[in-house]
Amino acid sequence: MTATITKEDALLQFLLRMGDNTLILGHRVSEWCGHSPILEEDIALANTALDLIGQTQMWLGLAGEVQGEGKSADDLAFLRDAWDFRNVLLTEVPNGDFGRTMMRQFLFDAWHSIILGRLIKSSDARVAEIAAKASKEAAYHLERSGDTVVGLGDGTEESHARMQDALDYLWPYVGEMFACDAADSEMAAAGIAPDPSGLRDEFDALVGRVLTDATLTIPSSKWAHSGGRDGRMHTEHLGHLLTQMQWLQRAYPGCKW
Template identity: 75%
Template sequence: MPASEAYFEFLCRMGDNTLILGHRVSEWCGHAPVIEEDIALANTALDLIGQTQMWLGLAAEVEGKGRSADDLAMLRDAWDFRNALLVEQPNGDFGQTLMRQFLFDAWHLVMLKGLMSSSEPRVAEIAAKAIKEVTYHVERSGDTVIGLGDGTEVSHAKMQAALDLLWPYVGELFVADKVDTAMTEAGIAPDLAELRTAFDAHIGAVMAEATLTIPDSRFAHKGGRTGTQHSEHLGHILTQMQWLQRAYPGASW
């Protein structure tokens, strides 16, 4: 795979992760259990969408086909998206949403730390800007996981169920393919395997404080981001997210 193609793919992965999770989180707007959480989740979604603009904007430049970040976000079909399966999982109850958020945030933080040393200045710049928001995201989601996990019997049970449900999707975040290998060899992105130690240490500390048990890692999912392995959830997300653009192509306000 040519370096430029691998680079475009990598940028789409970063942007698609934040885009799809940002949309998922935004679904809580007006529906969160308390107004403080409603506002906090809306702000998290806005942060993620803002990061999407940077990643997909750079991806469009690298592709060089005249597409914009909006084109990549709104006009691709489900099989062309490269997000991890974790971020497209349903919100479920509030505990499931926060568990999904924390697992992604913990990965996102170690990834951005690695990208700050990228050989590509634009990537390093985006990472440096995004990490300020993500540092807050992971603190907030981690504190909430602890509070609910070490809370009542009901909240503890729901958080353990959420962890059991979502943990199998974590493995995909650290399984390198030819794109990841090309990016590591070019110095653009860190070695995924090297990120796992820091990730596991962070997750382990939070789950211990939350009195939650991490499932057996042997059952961790090792899916790929080929575009053909997305669940039916992504199609539902895109139906909502892309409806206006597809109903009124090229419309402007």
């Protein structure tokens, strides 16, 4: 039996997915602040995190409007529990070493740049406007993460091994970004967002070119983790992340400064 969903509920799910992806990844990347290998990378990763959080404010701000319960972007970020988040699992896995962080960033950036390019033509002017702003940042993120993956993958024996290990670990999380459910089908039918499954060929081509230059081998397995974007099953890592990210608001409800 195919699940049914209203256009309004589908739009809310779509906005939460976009906003939660950038929120959770933005927080993960921010964990490198003060801990990066060199000062230049410390600044670059901090700026990437800020870009993602800025995009989160737009996506979750619109989600709050669509939901119609008077909730702000901050409310949705800091007052939901883990099972209410709709980010893909890729964004919540721990940073690991610098190579794994950059590989995760590249895989996300590749998908992000593609879907934002499609969303610029969304039938919903609000979505199109957010995508137009975010796509400029995503293009830069992709260029930087892609160049870093190539530099490390085609670098020393150790850096190559670390990047291959990172790719092997993260590849099973890629497939979830292209899953399609009733909400996605409703968004595609309304012309608001593309069917995620239709983005896979472009993603594979883009990623394939970069990873070939990086002398890295894409794992052959087609198996993929799932459960994050529909809230069925997050990793245990999300709960720990939210404990840190939401602590101040939970400890001092409604605090303003």
